[in-house]
Amino acid sequence: MDFGFSLSPSSAIELDTLDSALYRKLCRIEPGARTCIACGSCSATCTAAEHSGMSVRKLLLGLQRGRKAEVERMLSNCMLCGKCTMVCPRGINTRRVILTVCRLYDNVEGTL
Amino acid sequence: MIDRLANGFDPFVIPFMVGMIFVLAYCGIGILVILFQLSREDRRRFLLSLVKPATAWKNIKDIFLNCLIHVKLWKRNRVLGFMHSSIAFGWFMIIVLGHLEVWLFVPERIRLLYYPIFFNFFVAETETTLQGAVFFFLMDFFLLLILVGIALAMIKRIRSRFFGMRRTTRASLLDTIGLYSLWSIFPLRLICESFTAHISGGSFLTVPMNHFFRWFFGNELNYLPTWWAYSIALGIFMLVLPFTRYMHIPAEMMLIPMRNAGLKVRHPRRGFARIQVLSCPGCGVCIDACPMSVRKENLKDCTVYLNRQIRHHNERRITEISEKCLMCGKCSEVCQVGVDGPLMRLKQRELKKYSINQHYRNIRPDSFPVEGTGKVLYFAGCMTHLTPSIRKATMSLLSKAGIEARMMDPDGGLCCGRPMLMAGRQEQARELIRLNTAIIRASGCDTLLLTCPICYRIFKENYKLDGIRVVHHSVYFNELIQSGLLKVSKDESRTLVYHDPCELGRGCGIYEEPREALLAAGNLVEAHQNHAESICCGGSLGSLSLNYEKRREITLNAFENLTAEQPDAVVTACPLCLNTFSHYADRPVEDLAVVLDKASES
Numbered sequence: 197m198d199f200g201f202s203l204s205p206s207s208a209i210e211l212d213t214l215d216s217a218l219y220r221k222l223c224r225i226e227p228g229a230r231t232c233i234a235c236g237s238c239s240a241t242c243t244a245a246e247h248s249g250m251s252v253r254k255l256l257l258g259l260q261r262g263r264k265a266e267v268e269r270m271l272s273n274c275m276l277c278g279k280c281t282m283v284c285p286r287g288i289n290t291r292r293v294i295l296t297v298c299r300l301y302d303n304v305e306g307t308l
Numbered sequence: 309m310i311d312r313l314a315n316g317f318d319p320f321v322i323p324f325m326v327g328m329i330f331v332l333a334y335c336g337i338g339i340l341v342i343l344f345q346l347s348r349e350d351r352r353r354f355l356l357s358l359v360k361p362a363t364a365w366k367n368i369k370d371i372f373l374n375c376l377i378h379v380k381l382w383k384r385n386r387v388l389g390f391m392h393s394s395i396a397f398g399w400f401m402i403i404v405l406g407h408l409e410v411w412l413f414v415p416e417r418i419r420l421l422y423y424p425i426f427f428n429f430f431v432a433e434t435e436t437t438l439q440g441a442v443f444f445f446l447m448d449f450f451l452l453l454i455l456v457g458i459a460l461a462m463i464k465r466i467r468s469r470f471f472g473m474r475r476t477t478r479a480s481l482l483d484t485i486g487l488y489s490l491w492s493i494f495p496l497r498l499i500c501e502s503f504t505a506h507i508s509g510g511s512f513l514t515v516p517m518n519h520f521f522r523w524f525f526g527n528e529l530n531y532l533p534t535w536w537a538y539s540i541a542l543g544i545f546m547l548v549l550p551f552t553r554y555m556h557i558p559a560e561m562m563l564i565p566m567r568n569a570g571l572k573v574r575h576p577r578r579g580f581a582r583i584q585v586l587s588c589p590g591c592g593v594c595i596d597a598c599p600m601s602v603r604k605e606n607l608k609d610c611t612v613y614l615n616r617q618i619r620h621h622n623e624r625r626i627t628e629i630s631e632k633c634l635m636c637g638k639c640s641e642v643c644q645v646g647v648d649g650p651l652m653r654l655k656q657r658e659l660k661k662y663s664i665n666q667h668y669r670n671i672r673p674d675s676f677p678v679e680g681t682g683k684v685l686y687f688a689g690c691m692t693h694l695t696p697s698i699r700k701a702t703m704s705l706l707s708k709a710g711i712e713a714r715m716m717d718p719d720g721g722l723c724c725g726r727p728m729l730m731a732g733r734q735e736q737a738r739e740l741i742r743l744n745t746a747i748i749r750a751s752g753c754d755t756l757l758l759t760c761p762i763c764y765r766i767f768k769e770n771y772k773l774d775g776i777r778v779v780h781h782s783v784y785f786n787e788l789i790q791s792g793l794l795k796v797s798k799d800e801s802r803t804l805v806y807h808d809p810c811e812l813g814r815g816c817g818i819y820e821e822p823r824e825a826l827l828a829a830g831n832l833v834e835a836h837q838n839h840a841e842s843i844c845c846g847g848s849l850g851s852l853s854l855n856y857e858k859r860r861e862i863t864l865n866a867f868e869n870l871t872a873e874q875p876d877a878v879v880t881a882c883p884l885c886l887n888t889f890s891h892y893a894d895r896p897v898e899d900l901a902v903v904l905d906k907a908s909e910s
Contacts, residue, residue: 273668
C-alpha cells in the first residue's frame with residue numbers, strides 16, 4: 197500500500213569510524229555552516245531535491261555523521277541555483293558550503 | 309641649424325640610452341611571448357586584422373583617441389581628461405616634433421635614437437634657420453601643456469576629490485619611483501633647454517628663462533649637469549616602467565588592436581589577459597564603482613587590485629578576489645581602457661578543480677512535459693519560484709492581453725545554468741543548457757518569456773534557440789502596452805524609481821523598455837546612479853564567497869542610491885534584486901510585472 201511517504205531504514209551513527217576533518221575544515225572556511233538549525237527551508241526549495249535528494253541540511257548532518265556516500269549522491273545534481281541561500285533564515289552561504297565540500301571531498305588538505 | 313658637436317655625442321645621453329634600449333627590448337620580447345601564448349586561431353586572426361585596411365584604420369583611430377586624447381576620461385571628468393591628455397598628447401607631440409626637427413635640419417643624425425630627445429643640446433641656431441622659430445614655439449607650447457598636466461597630477465595626489473574620484477589606488481614603491489621620475493622629466497627638460505636657449509634657440513618659455521639663468525648664474529658651464537639630470541630622469545623612468553603601472557602606456561597600444569581583432573580572455577594569465585593586466589593604468593576608477601567598496605575591508609577586492617595581484621603572482625589573493633566578486637560588471641563599464649574584470653575572474657574560477665563534479669545524466673527532458681498549445685512559453689526559473697507574486701502577475705497580465713501562454717516549469721523545472729556558468733563550471737552549465745533546450749524545442753513554442761534577467765542572459769548568450777524569440781518580460785509587456793493590447797492606467801500621484809538589474813542592464817543592454825512600461829503606470833524618477841552605472845543590489849549569485857552579513861551594507865548603499873529622490877516605491881525587473889532589497893527596504897519594493905498588473909484593467 198502506498199501512503200505517499202516511507203520510513204527511512206534504521207541506521208547508526210558510528211562515531212568511532214567517523215572522520216570529521218572535512219566538516220571541520222568546512223566550518224573554518226564558512227563558519228555559517230555551524231549555525232544551521234536544520235529548519236529544512238533549503239530542502240523544501242531545492243531544485244535538485246527530486247532528482248538526487250539534495251538538501252543542505254542533510255548534507256551538513258551527513259558530514260557530521262560520516263555518511264560520505266550519501267553526501268556524494270546528494271551533491272551530484274546540485275545546480276548552484278541559490279534558492280537555498282535565498283531562503284536560509286540563518287543567512288548561511290549555502291553555495292559556498294556546497295562548492296567547498298565539492299572541492300575538498302577527496303582532498304581535505306588541499307588548498308582552496 | 310647646424311651640429312654643434314662634430315661627433316654628435318656626449319656621455320650624458322648614456323642613462324637615457326640604457327633605459328630606452330631596455331624598454332624596447334622588454335616590449336619586443338613581451339610582444340613575442342604574448343603572441344606565442346595566444347591560441348593558433350587567435351594569433352592568425354590578430355595578425356590578419358593588422359593588415360586589413362578597415363581594422364588597421366580603426367586601430368589607429370582608437371589608439372589616437374584613447375591613448376593620446378583620452379576621450380573616455382574627458383567624458384567622465386573634464387579636469388581628469390585634460391590632465392591625462394595634456395601629458396600624453398603633449399609628450400607625443402614633443403617626440404614627433406623632435407623627430408621632425410632632426411629630419412629637417414640634421415637629417416644625417418636621424419639614426420641616433422637620442423638625437424630627437426636632446427636636439428637642443430646638439431645644435432646651434434644659424435641665420436638661415438629662422439623657420440625653426442615655429443618649432444621652438446610649438447616645443448615650448450607643448451612643454452607648457454605637459455607642465456600644467458603635471459601640476460594637476462600633483463594636486464590630484466593630494467586631493468583626488470577635485471577630479472571626481474573619492475578613492476584612488478595606493479601606489480607601490482616602484483610606482484612611486486616611476487611617478488616621481490615622470491614628474492621630474494618635464495621640469496628638468498624646461499630647465500636644460502632654457503640653459504642652452506641662447507645657443508640652440510628657444511621661444512616664449514625658454515628664452516626668458518635663459519636670460520634669467522645667465523643673469524643669475526653667469527657661467528655657461530652650469531648647463532651640462534641639468535642635461536645629465538634630464539637624461540637620468542628619463543633613464544630611471546624607462547628602467548622601472550615595465551614593473552610599474554606606467555607599463556599601460558605601451559601595453560594599451562597592443563590591447564586596442566587585439567580587442568579590435570575580436571580576441572577574448574581565454575586564460576586568466578596568458579595571452580590577451582596578460583595584455584589586459586598590463587594595460588591597467590591603476591587609475592582606481594573601478595574602486596569607486598565597485599559595490600563592495602562601501603565596506604572598508606573589501607576596498608582591495610576590485611579589478612585594479614586583481615590586476616596588481618596578477619602582476620605580483622599572489623595566488624592566494626587572486627583566488628580570493630576572483631571568488632568574492634559580485635560579477636555586476638560595473639568596473640568594466642567605467643574602465644577607461646576597457647579591462648574586462650568579471651571575465652578575468654570567471655576564467656580564474658574555471659581553473660579550479662573539484663572532487664565532486666555535478667552531472668545531470670539521470671534527468672530526462674521528457675520528465676518535464678509542457679502541456680497546452682500556446683505559442684508563448686513562460687519560464688519562471690528558480691528565483692521567480694521564490695517570489696510567486698511575479699509569476700502570478702505575469703500570468704495575469706498575459707491573460708489580460710489575451711495571450712495564450714504556457715508555463716515551462718509550473719511545478720519547478722531545471723536551473724537555466726547561469727549560476728553554474730558564473731561559478732566557472734562550464735561542463736555542468738552546458739549539460740543544463742542541453743536539457744532545457746530539449747524541453748523548449750519539444751514544446752513547439754515560438755516565444756520564450758522570462759521574468760528573471762539571470763535566466764534571460766544565458767538564454768540570450770549561450771542557448772542556441774534559432775527561430776524562437778527569447779524575451780524578457782519588461783520588453784514584452786512594454787510592447788503589449790505600446791501596441792494597445794494591454795491597457796494600463798496611470799496613477800499620477802505615485803512616483804516610482806526603477807532599479808536596473810546588473811544582468812539586464814549592463815549584461816543585456818536593456819534600459820529603456822522597463823522605464824517606458826513603467827511610465828504608463830506612474831511617474832518615474834531616476835536613482836542617483838542609474839542605467840549603466842546602477843549599483844548592484846548585493847544579492848548577486850556571481851559572488852561565491854561573500855556571505856549574508858557582508859552583503860548588508862552593499863544592499864543598504866544601493867537602496868540609498870535608489871531612493872535619493874524619495875520615490876513612493878522601488879521597482880525592479882529581477883526576482884533576486886526584489887528579494888534582496890525587501891530585507892532592508894523602508895518602502896514597497898515591487899517587480900515591474902506586479903506594478904503593471906495592479907495598474908491594468910481586465
